[in-house]
Amino acid sequence: MMGPGLSYDDTPPFSAPLRFFLTAPLFGVVAGLTLLFGGEILVSRWTPGALAITHLFAAGFMLQVMLGALLQVMPVVAGASMPAPLRIAGITHVAMTLGTAGLAFGLGAGAPDVLLGGAVLLVGGLFVFLSAAALGLSRGARTGNNTRTPRDLRMAFAGLVVTAALGFSLVLVLTRGLALPVALPTVVNLHAGWGWMGWAAVLLAAASWVVVPMFQITAAYPQRFTTLWAPAVTATLVLWTLAEYFAIDTARFIAIIALGLLGAGYAGTTLYLQAHSRRSKPDTPFLAFREAMYAALAGVLVLVISLWSDADWWPILAGVLILHGGFGGTITAMLYKIVPFLAWLHLTQAGIKAPNMKKLLPDTPIRRQLRVRTASLATLCLAVFVPILAPLAGIVLAVEFGWLFANLLRVVRARRDAAKAAVPRPGSHANT
C-alpha cells in the first residue's frame, strides 16, 4: 500500500493546476472589457451586464483558481489525492471555461440557448471535478487529521453543490420557463449567499486555518473558532433558506445578519492574527491579503446597510467589495505564492537546480500589479455612485488582470528557461 497522498506520484503535473491559474485572469480581463463597452452596467445588480460580470468574476476567476488550487493542495492538507488528476483537470477546465463563457454571454446578451448550453457545461465540469474530489477525500479520510481543514473542505463542496443547483434552476427558469416555489429574486439571493458563504468563504476559511498561521507565522486561530465557524455558516445558510421558503421575515433577517457577523468574525480574527505576525516585515502579497480582509469587512457593513435602504447602489457596492476586494484580493495574494512555489517544486523534483522564489517572480512586478489592483477596487467603488466612471473602472480592471496574467506567465517562462539551461539527472522525478 502506498502512503496516503504523500508520494511524489500524488503531486499532479504542473500543467494540471496551471491551466486554471492562467485562464482565470483572462476572465478578469473580459469582465473589465465588458464594463468598458457595456454602458451603465453598474446602476443595478439586475442589469444583464452586471449579471455577466458577476459570473465572469465568480465562476471565471474565483472558481477556476479555487479548483486549480484544490487539485494541488488536497493531497497535502487532507491526504487525499484525486484519481487521474491530469485527465480530471483537462475535462473540468475545458468544460468550465466554455461553460462560464457561455453563461456570461447568455446572461449579458440575452441568448437563452447559449445560457443553457453554458450552464450545462459548467455544471457538468463541476460534476466531474466534485466526483473525483469526493473519491479522493473518501480514500484520504483515515489519517486522523489535527486540523479542521478536511471537514471544512467537505462542507465547502456541499456549498458548491447547492450553489450550482440553485444556479441551474435559475437558468431553467430563464430559458425553459421552470416555475419556482419562491420568487425569482429570492432564489438569486440564495444562490449568491450559498456561493459567497457556503462555498467560497468556507473554502477560504478552510485554507486560512492552515495557510495564515504557517506562511505568515502567526498564532493559530482559536480552536473553538475553527471548530464552530464552518458548521455555523452552513447551519445559518440552511436556516436562511428555510426562512425564505416559508416566508418568515424575522428569521430571514436574523439569518442574514448572522451570516454577516460570521463573515466579519472570520475577517476580524484573521486581521488580528496578522497584526501579531512574527514576520515583522510583511511582504507584498501578505499586505494584499490584509487589504482584502478590510474590503470584506467593509462589504459586510454595506450589505447590512442594504437591508434597511432600498437604494440600488448598496447591493452593487457590497458585491464589489466582497467579490473583487475580499475574494479577489486573497486569491491574487495566494496565486503569487502558489505559482512560483509550484514552478520551484517541479524543477527541484526534476533534479534541476531551481532559481529561488524571488528570482522566479521578483517583488517589483507584484507590487506594481497590486497597486493597480487597489486603484481598480477604488475606481469600481466610485463607479457604483458615478456611473460615468464605469468605462474607466473597466479599463483599470482589465489592466489589473492582464498584469496578473503577465506576472504568472513570467514564472512559467522563468521555469522553462531554468529547465532548458539544465540537464536533468537520470532517474529523477521529471514532471511537465
Added chain:
Amino acid sequence: MNSISELMTHDHRDCDGIFARAEELASDGDWADAAAALKKFADALNAHFAAEESTLFPAFEQATGMTQGPTMVMRHEHQNMRDTLAALQYALDKQDADDFAGEAETLLIMMQQHNMKEESVIYPMLDSRLPGDEQERLSASVGKHLVEARAA
C-alpha cells in the same frame, strides 16, 4: 505527557519563530546578529530532522509497514531544505540581501508545505498506530533530544 503530534508541531512553530527573527535581522542589514540567529535556526532545524530521521520515521515505518512511501518523501524534502539552508547561508556570507530574501522565501514555503504533510498525516498516524507506552517513550526521548540540541 504530550502526544507526538503536539510535541513536534510545537517544535515546528519554534523553528518558525527563530527563522522569522533571522529573516528580520537580515532585512535590517544587521548581518552579525542575523548570522547568530541563522546558526540558532540551523541547529534547531537539524535537531528536528535528526529526531525524525533516526527515531520517528523508523517507528512510523515499523508501525505502518510503509518504508518506501511517505517517510521516503519526507527524507527527500529534508534534503531539499538542507540544500536551501546552505544557499541561505551562502547569501548571508555574501551579505546579499536580495538573495537572502529569495532563498528565505523559498525555504519558508518548502518548510511549511512539508510541515503541513507531517502534521496532517505522519504525526497523527504515529499517534494512532503506536501503542501508548511506545508513544510515551518516543516523545520523552525525542523531547529530550530537542531540548539538549537547543541548549548546546
